[in-house]
Amino acid sequence: xxxxxxxxxxxxxxxxxxxxxxxxxxxxxxxxxxxxxxxxxxxxxxxxxxxxxxxxxxxxxxxxxxxxxxxxxxxxxxxxxxxxxxxxxxxxxxxxxxxxxxxxxxxxxxxxxxxxxxxxxxxxxxxxxxxxxxxxxxxxxxxxxxxxxxxxxxxxxxxxxxxxxxxxxxxxxxxxxxxxxxxxxxxxxxxxxxxxxxxxxxxxxxxxxxxxxxxxxxxxxxxxxxxxxxxxxxxxxxxxxxxxxxxxxxxxxxxxxxxxxxxxxxxxxxxxxxxxxxxxxxxxxxxxxxxxxxxxxxxxxxxxxxxxxxxxxxxxxxxxxxxxxxxxxxxxxxxxxxxxxxxxxxxxxxxxxxxxxxxxxxxxxxxxxxxxxxxxxxxxxxxxxxxxxxxxxxxxxxxxxxxxxxxxxxxxxxxxxxxxxxxxxxxxxxxxxxxxxxxxxxxxxxxxxxxxxxxxxxxxxxxxxxxxxxxxxxxxxxxxxxxxxxxxxxxxxxxxxxxxxxxxxxxxxxxxxxxxxxxxxxxxxxxxxxxxxxxxxxxxxxxxxxxxxxxxxxxxxxxxxxxxxxxxxxxxxxxxxxxxxxxxxxxxxxxxxxxxxxxxxxxxxxxxxxxxxxxxxxxxxxxxxxxxxxxxxxxxxxxxxxxxxxxxxxxxxxxxxxxxxxxxxxxxxxxxxxxxxxxxxxxxxx
Ligand code: C2E
Ligand code: CA
Ligand code: CA
Numbered sequence: 001x002x003x004x005x006x007x008x009x010x011x012x013x014x015x016x017x018x019x020x021x022x023x024x025x026x027x028x029x030x031x032x033x034x035x036x037x038x039x040x041x042x043x044x045x046x047x048x049x050x051x052x053x054x055x056x057x058x059x060x061x062x063x064x065x066x067x068x069x070x071x072x073x074x075x076x077x078x079x080x081x082x083x084x085x086x087x088x089x090x091x092x093x094x095x096x097x098x099x100x101x102x103x104x105x106x107x108x109x110x111x112x113x114x115x116x117x118x119x120x121x122x123x124x125x126x127x128x129x130x131x132x133x134x135x136x137x138x139x140x141x142x143x144x145x146x147x148x149x150x151x152x153x154x155x156x157x158x159x160x161x162x163x164x165x166x167x168x169x170x171x172x173x174x175x176x177x178x179x180x181x182x183x184x185x186x187x188x189x190x191x192x193x194x195x196x197x198x199x200x201x202x203x204x205x206x207x208x209x210x211x212x213x214x215x216x217x218x219x220x221x222x223x224x225x226x227x228x229x230x231x232x233x234x235x236x237x238x239x240x241x242x243x244x245x246x247x248x249x250x251x252x253x254x255x256x257x258x259x260x261x262x263x264x265x266x267x268x269x270x271x272x273x274x275x276x277x278x279x280x281x282x283x284x285x286x287x288x289x290x291x292x293x294x295x296x297x298x299x300x301x302x303x304x305x306x307x308x309x310x311x312x313x314x315x316x317x318x319x320x321x322x323x324x325x326x327x328x329x330x331x332x333x334x335x336x337x338x339x340x341x342x343x344x345x346x347x348x349x350x351x352x353x354x355x356x357x358x359x360x361x362x363x364x365x366x367x368x369x370x371x372x373x374x375x376x377x378x379x380x381x382x383x384x385x386x387x388x389x390x391x392x393x394x395x396x397x398x399x400x401x402x403x404x405x406x407x408x409x410x411x412x413x414x415x416x417x418x419x420x421x422x423x424x425x426x427x428x429x430x431x432x433x434x435x436x437x438x439x440x441x442x443x444x445x446x447x448x449x450x451x452x453x454x455x456x457x458x459x460x461x462x463x464x465x466x467x468x469x470x471x472x473x474x475x476x477x478x479x480x481x482x483x484x485x486x487x488x489x490x491x492x493x494x495x496x497x498x499x500x501x502x503x504x505x506x507x508x509x510x511x512x513x514x515x516x517x518x519x520x521x522x523x524x525x526x527x528x529x530x531x532x533x534x535x536x537x538x539x540x541x542x543x544x545x546x547x548x549x550x551x552x553x554x555x556x557x558x559x560x561x562x563x564x565x566x567x568x569x570x571x572x573x574x575x576x577x578x579x580x581x582x583x584x585x586x587x588x589x590x591x592x593x594x595x596x597x598x599x600x601x602x603x604x605x606x607x608x609x610x611x612x613x614x615x616x617x618x619x620x621x622x623x624x625x626x627x628x629x630x631x632x633x634x635x636x637x638x639x640x641x642x643x644x645x646x647x648x649x650x651x652x653x654x655x656x657x658x659x660x661x662x663x664x665x666x667x668x669x670x671x672x673x674x675x676x677x678x679x680x681x682x683x684x685x686x
Contacts, residue, residue, distance in 0.1 A: 026077065030070065033070075034066075034070075037066055041062055041066075042055070042059075045058060045059070045062060100126075107128075107132070107212055107213035107214075108126075108128070108129070108210055108211055108212035108213060109125065109126025109127070109128035109129035109210070109211060110124070110125075110126050110208070110209070110210050110211075111124060111125040111126065111129065111192075111194075111208075111209055111210070111211060112124040112125075112206060112207070112208050112209075113143075113194075113206065113207040113208075114205075114206060115166075115196070115205060115206060115207055116205045116206075119143075120143055120207075121142070121143050122140075122141060122142060122143050122146065123206065125141050129141075129211055129213075132182065132188055132213050133149070133180060133181075133182045133183060133188065134182045134183030134184055135183070146180070149180045149181040150178060150179065150180060150181075151178065151179035151180070151181070151187055153179075154178040154179055157176075157178075158176055158178045161174070161175075161176045162174070162176070169196070170195060170196025170198060170207075173193060173194065173195050174192070174193065174194045174195070174207070174209065175191075175192070175193045175194075176191075176192055177189060177190065177191050177192075177214065177218075178190060178192075187215075188213055188215045189213070189214045189215045189217075189218040189219075190211050190212070190213060190214065191211065191212045191214045192209055192210070192211040192212075193209050193210055193211075194207050194208060194209020194210070195207065195208060195209065228240075229241040231289070231303075231304040233282060233285055233286055233289065233304075234285060234286060234288070234289025234290075234292070234293075234304050235289060235293060236289050236292060236293065236302050236303050236304045236310070237301070237302070237303045237304075238303065238304065238305070239303060239305045239306075239311070239367070241303070242301065242302075242303030242305070242311060242313070242363075242367075243363040243364055243367060244363075245301055245313075245363075246259070246261070246301065246313050246363035246366070246367075247362060247363045249301070249313070249315070249316060250316075250356060250361075250362065250363065252316070253316040254316075256318065257316040257317065257318065257356075258316070258317050258318065258319070258320065258322075258323055258355060258356060258357070259313060259314055259315070259316055259317065259323075259355070259356040259366075260313070260314045260317075260323040260326065260327060260353055260354070260355050260356070261311060261312070261313045261314075261353065261354050261355075261356075261363075261366045261367060261370045262311070262312050262313075262327060262330055262351055262352070262353040262370060262385055263305070263309055263310070263311045263312075263351065263352050263353070263367070263370045263371055263373075263374045264309065264310045264311075264312070264330070264334055264349050264350070264351050264374075265308055265309045265349060265350045265351075265374055265377075266284070266285075266288070266308045266309075266310075266334075266347060266348075266349050267308075267347075267348040267349060267350065268348055269281050269284070269285075269307070269308040280340055280341065283340050283341070284338060284340060284345060284347070285304075285308075287338045287339075287340070288310065288333065288334070288338075288347075289304065291333040291336075292310060292312065292333055295312065295329060295330070295333065298315075298326070298329060299314070299315030300312055300313065300314055300315065300326060300329065300330065301313045301315075305367070309374070311367060311370070312330045313363075314326035314327065323355065327353070327385060330351075331351075331385075334347050334349050334351075335347070350374060350377035350386070351374065351377060351384070351385040351386065352370050352371065352372070352373030352374025352375065352376070352377050352385065352386045352387075352388070353370050353373060353385045353386070353387050353388065354366045354367075354369035354370040354373060354387070354388040355387070355388075359388045369388040369392070369393065370388060372388060372392045372393065372395075372396050373385075373386045373387055373388040373389075373392060374386065376392060398444070399451075402439075402441075402447065402451070402452060402455070403455055403459070405441075406439075406452055406455060406456060406459065406461055407459070407461060409439055409452075409465070410461075410464050410465055410468045414439055414440050414441065415437060415438070415439055415440075415465055415468050415469065416437070416438045416439070416440050416446075416472075416641065416642075417435045417436070417437060417438075417468075417469050417472035417473050417476065417642065418435075418436050418437075418438050418639035418640060418641055418642070419433035419434070419435060419436070419473075419476070419490075419639055419640055419641075419642065419644075419645045419648075420433060420434045420436055420632055420637065420638060420639035420640070421433055421632065421636055421637050421640075421645075421648045421651075421653075422434060422491065422610055422630050422631070422632045423620075423630065423631050423632065423636045423653045423655070424629065424630060425620060425623065425624035425628065425629060425630065425631050425655050426624070426629065426655075428652045428653040428654065428655045429649075429651075429652060429653070430488060430648050430649050430651060430653070431486070431488060431489065431630055432488045432489035432490060432491060432521075432523070432630075433473075433477075433488065433489075433490050433491070433645060433648075434490075434491040434492075434493075434525070434632060434639070435469055435470075435472070435473035435476075435490055435491065435492045435493070436449060436493070436639045437449045437453065437465065437469050437493075438639075439451075439452050453465075453495070457495055457496075457497050462495045462497050462498060463495075463497065463498055463501060466493075466494065466495055466498045467507055467511070469492060469493075470492050470507075470508065470511050471511050471514070471515070472642070473490045473492045474490065474492075474511050474512060474514075474515035474517040474522065475515045475517075476490070476642045476645065477489070477490035477515075477517050477521055477522070478515045478516045478517040479646075480645065480646060480649060481521070487518070487521055488521070488649055489520075489521045489522065489523055489551070490517075490521065490522060490523070491523040491524075491525050491553060492522065492523070492524055492525065493525045493555065494524045494525060494526050494530070495530070496527065496529055496530035496533065499526060499530045499538060499541055499542075500533065500534075500537075502541075504541060505541060505544040505545050505548065508522075508524070508545060508548070508550065509548055512548070512550075518549075519548050519549035519550045520549050520550075520551070522550050522551070523550070523551040523552070523553050523573075523574065524545060524550060524551070524552055524553070525553045525554075525555040525576065526538075526542070526552060526553070526554060526555060527554075527555045527556050528554065528556070528557065528559075528566065531566060531570065535566075535569070538570070539569060539570055539571075542570055542571050542572075543571050546571040546573075551573040551574060552570070552571060552572050552573055552574070553572065553573065553574040553575065553576050553610070554567070554570075554572050554574070554575050554576065555576045556576065556578045556612075557575050557576055557577060557578055557598060558577070558578050558581060558594060558598065559578050559580065567601070567605055567607070568605060572607060573607065573608065574607060574608045574609065574610060575598065575601075575602050575607045575608075575609050575610075576609075576610045576611075576612055577595060577598055577599075577609060577610070577611045577612060577628070578612060578613070579612040579613020579614075579633070580613070581594050581595050581598070582595065582611050582612060582613045582614055582619055582623070582633070583613060583615070585619055585622060585623065586618065586619065586622045595611075595623075595626075596626065599626050599627060599628065603627065608629060608630070609627075609628045609629060609630065610628075610629075610630040610631065610632060611623045611628045611630070611631045611632075611633075612631075612632055612633065613632075613633045613634075614631040614632065614633030614634075614635045614636070615633050615634050615635050616635055617635060617654065617655070619631075619633075619635070620633075620635055620655055621655070624655065636653050
């Protein structure tokens with residue numbers, strides 16, 4: 001260990017005081033021993049041998065002894081020192097070889113700068129490094145030459161880093177990355193690290209370091225960055241890059257400037273979802289991409305923000321007319337027919353736009369608002385841009401706000417059940433009610449179900465809301481029955497998600513028991529879509545509910561997943577003819593045929609019917625004549641709050657019959673019609 005330290009000291013020139021004085025000590029010791037020898041050896045010899053004559057004889061041997069001993073000591077010392085020097089030299093040589101090998105394998109080399117003359121000069125640079133720039137081993141790289149070869153974009157930063165490093169006096173390492181031009185004109189990326197080697201008077205004399213060629217690594221990084229920033233199919237910027245470019249443009253914009261952002265959604269690109277570039281859709285997207293790239297010449301910036309949506313921004317402009325002109329160029333990109341595989345393709349698209357400064361002060365908001373406008377764009381109106389309005393913003397804010405609050409709506413008692421009367425067309429009396437959910441919000445009033453039921457299904461809140469409505473409906477219906485027959489029924493909508501839940505029949509049974517409502521007075525309305533997922537399970541669940549004595553209606557019939565076999569496989573008691581068919585009944589051929597067909601089907605399967613969306617007396621009359629027993633719609637009444645329902649039970653609705661219907665179907669037990677009606681009472685609107 002000590003030997004190693006010593007060897008290390010020899011190699012590295014470490015000068016701890018004693019070590020640096022070894023020659024002095026050796027020479028001093030030699031002089032001292034010699035002086036002592038000269039001074040005392042003669043006297044010691046005389047007293048030892050006892051006389052001068054013997055002493056003279058032995059003096060020669062004494063001289064030889066001195067020479068031999070000192071030569072031996074000298075030899076042993078020098079041999080040991082020489083061994084150490086040789087070993088240290090070999091170690092140094094070895095580690096230098098290793099460093100060179102390591103640097104060569106890392107595409108690097110060493111260098112040394114001379115800092116002594118106040119101006120840096122290159123004292124040494126590995127030929128491995130200069131070879132990478134295309135220099136021959138005999139060509140020297142000077143400092144001026146190196147400075148000239150730096151990439152113009154790096155010069156300022158590199159100078160700054162170097163100055164900082166020199167100012168620090170070498171208290172920390174120098175490190176930087178920069179590009180240097182090679183003889184072939186290409187740039188090589190270099191990563192340099194170095195340290196100042198100071199003299200003991202603390203003035204920086206030399207700087208020694210290593211440099212690695214990191215061109216391949218930087219190019220790979222750049223390729224990844226490009227992939228993240230640019231769409232590989234069209235070469236257009238992706239959303240993030242687009243947003244930062246627009247923000248840059250807005251920062252540079254002088255006051256009074258305008259800028260428009262438009263988003264264009266290509267319709268009919270469903271097949272492209274597979275992302276295969278061989279498809280025709282991919283070719284369409286690529287052609288559109290090329291056309292949008294060409295807009296860059298006119299200062300427009302384009303991006304592919306999603307599979308089928310492009311965003312395009314105008315340059316900074318002075319007037320609305322200039323923005324419009326710019327937008328016209330965008331329109332022509334999409335409206336001009338494209339040639340795809342010898343076929344002429346005309347694109348269908350929608351456009352939504354937003355303007356700086358009125359619709360947003362940064363790229364993110366402008367893009368969001370143009371997206372909101374796009375969401376409202378008319379599918380049929382190809383050539384127009386739907387511009388953002390403040391109303392859209394309020395609408396989207398409202399929607400987000402609602403979603404946040406929906407979770408607490410039931411707990412806060414905000415979900416209200418309203419009741420729309422279902423009228424017996426034969427008697428004009430209210431046979432029952434459909435329970436329809438409403439969300440009462442403090443600032444907005446009543447929110448209709450199509451604005452929150454979908455979200456409730458999406459966010460897992462529908463079971464809670466559905467059960468709440470079921471409770472309210474059953475409790476209300478239990479109050480309606482004053483002992484007279486037939487007792488009015490209540491129809492409650494059931495979401496497919498509720499039906500999916502194995503505990504749903506038990507929930508219904510519990511609610512019925514709690515409210516005291518007879519199961520025969522409850523009808524559950526199920527849409528066709530609720531049966532599509534797992535028909536076996538749905539059939540089982542509905543059979544359980546039927547066994548409880550509950551009626552089951554198929555809602556919105558004809559609008560969803562329908563098959564005739566469905567009707568016979570499930571234990572339905574009633575079919576609700578969708579309002580969209582009723583609207584055209586007796587006026588247009590198609591709905592008339594469909595409704596007649598449904599009526600025949602119900603007759604065949606022995607199902608009762610409710611016609612929805614009955615808005616006119618004519619519709620009510622025609623349907624009644626065809627044998628439809630029950631109807632609901634604005635012709636009679638909209639849904640009313642719970643407290644207004646009992647009054648509607650006493651109302652005689654106006655159903656004027658010009659002729660007596662034939663083949664009338666009987667409503668199921670508990671929902672029977674009761675006599676004929678003649679009184680004409682005006683329909684109520686709430
Ligand atoms: P739906 O089950 O088809 O309910 C009938 C819808 O038609 C109701 O809309 C009703 O107000 C409306 N309507 C009634 N008569 C007429 C008419 O003469 N003309 C027109 N144009 N419409 C009429 P509402 O209340 O907005 O409900 C919309 C949908 O929301 C319902 O359609 C139902 O699918 C769903 N919904 C309502 N309440 C609930 C609920 O408690 N649970 C579930 N899962 N869905 C519900
Ligand atoms: Ca319904
Ligand atoms: Ca319906």
